[in-house]
């Protein structure tokens with residue numbers, strides 16, 4: 489069944505992300521989406537690196553392993569991109585052109601301690617973010633917390649920050665969508681549930697949607713970059729001046745739904 493194609497990808501051929509001390513695999517693919525009548529036409533773009541910053545200093549670029557072409561070009565991927573574009577249209581009507589960044593994170597959970605893709609409070613660096621559960625196998629935890637925009641980056645839940653919404657994605661294609669400019673988020677530790685079982689992992693798909701000018705400011709075709717300037721770090725340098733909604737308006741703006 490086409491719906492299962494994305495779910496059943498092993499995602500194991502992606503590089504290990506060295507920013508995580510545990511075994512996290514990470515891959516991405518970027519798309520152009522153009523509105524044609526009521527439909528969104530999706531086209532895959534060549535691999536890109538994005539600009540990053542740490543402690544106020546601009547670092548060169550970060551690049552992930554590309555999602556395999558047969559997966560990136562699959563009709564199911566286009567379907568997911570289109571759904572994200574329609575979600576974006578709901579918050580920004582009349583939009584005609586978008587860029588979509590899909591990142592797949594697979595965390596392989598060892599028996600020692602827990603792992604998290606993003607334990608500390610942060611933004612991903614898009615306009616709209618949709619986090620979609622692909623698979624959870626033999627794990628517990630991984631609750632996602634969403635905070636108000638002025639929550640300090642790098643803080644930890646309860647110690648430094650109180651979430652507006654906390655939700656654990658449990659089922660395949662279950663998703664959380666929100667405006668990444670208006671909220672911060674974090675993901676709690678994921679632990680191995682049963683040590684007697686060999687396999688223990690969590691794979692999620694992050695879909696970031698933004699305007700072309702937002703994309704062009706921060707994403708650069710990998711081929712055009714000096715490879716010595718491509719590095720690994722975490723926070724994209726995206727956050728310009730953003731008009732903020734009031735807190736009460738915000739709680740309605742975090743959507744939890746099933747993609748399929």
Ligand SMILES: [Fe+2]
Pocket residue numbers: 606610611612673
């Ligand atoms: Fe994140």
